[in-house]
Amino acid sequence: MLARDDQARHQDRAPRRPSHHHPHFAAAHGRARPGSAGPVVTSKVAIWDFDGTLGHRRRGTWAECLLEVLDLQQPGHDRTFPEMFEALATGFPWHAAHDPHTHLNAPDAWWDHITSVITKALTRLGLDRPRAAAEATRAAYTDSAAWSLYPQALRVLDRLTSHGWQHVLLSNHVPELPAILSALGIDSRFRAVINSAASGYEKPHTRAFHLAREAAGVAHRLVMIGDNPRADAAGARGAGIDAIWVRRNQHTDTPDLEAAAGILLTLSPIRNRRHPALHEVPPVEAIAPGALPIR
CATH class of the missing domain: 1.10.150 (DNA polymerase; domain 1)
Known part of the structure; x- marks a missing residue:
């Protein structure tokens, strides 16, 4: 059991749901903290894909x-x-x-x-x-x-949160994505959820990543994590955002989220936005015989 002081520190680190909602995402860009004169500043924000990265339809x-x-x-x-x-x-x-x-x-x-x-x-x-x-x-x-979460998903999100990271979800998905996230118990981990079915912009459209950047607030570290090399990795880098490609060669592969977290916790910010970094992480499981490649 945690000591009382440790419990308080743990609670202070827990993600808080925003109190106001943008039509396309659950956190308004530039909202000032009570009593402050400037926009909300978030030091480190991870932008996550959902389907094939954090969760999947079994x-x-x-x-x-x-x-x-x-x-x-x-x-x-x-x-x-x-x-x-x-x-x-x-x-x-x-x-x-x-x-x-x-x-x-x-x-x-x-x-x-x-x-x-x-x-x-x-x-x-x-x-x-x-x-x-x-x-x-x-x-x-x-x-x-x-729908299910990958085994590492909640553990990795909470580990990163304990190290000062906040999370934004950026997904090409169905309108019912918020209900799916809620049923899986993962929705409260995100400061914002940006769903293409609500925004009208699918990754890798630059506007999708601009919405994610707005939702992240003023962050000095911003990294996209996703399994799709075009929509997630190339799309993020095209918008000037570093990317971690958690590779899945086949639909049955499991992304290695622990390895992605390790990169987030050790990499240094890239100052040159003209050449955003790309980190590639191989899948946890071996390729299944006869599986079709991801489209």
Whole structure:
């Protein structure tokens, strides 16, 4: 048991939820502390990806989810994972991340678009009742019981917090991401959550990273941690932010978050913003035979 003084220090380090909310993220940039004349200053902020970095859908992502729906609605269908994987390779907002999607930043508008994309994909595959399967995908994909955190996630976030780091989440995800984070018990670790389905900007769009920078406040250390080399690592560096790429070669790989934390706790700030640093961390687990590469 912690001594009383140690408990107090531990509580002082615990992340606090902001009291005001921006429409796109849960902390307003530049909000002054009570009694202060200037903006909030945060010395060290880690920007985290979610899906594939801190957590994952245990039974797989979009292709696997749609196959689950088809198994229930059309038992005996003969569609395979590789077919579904390829059929869903276009049409999602992050497949055209260079374009803003602010017209989709309401949940129903976002899902109407996704339902249309999935319906067209299933129609191309020659499946019966494609619209019904597409409409059922929303409930299946957003079921919080289907999502898990990677084993190291909470431990690493709390370890970094104890060393003075604050956390911002920057994710290309579904509108229901906040509910998923809450169900997983991780939402209180972040000073801000920036979700592309709400902001209308998907990584690697520069505006997505500008929103993260605004949410971070005045930070002298700012580092992005994510599993996607293009959306996370290259996107962050394009916005002048250092990056740690927690590599996952296959969907079944587990990111090594402990190694990423070790880098955060030892690296020195890079002063030249024209050449942001890139650190690469290999996965914890070996590549699974027959797994498809991450798209």
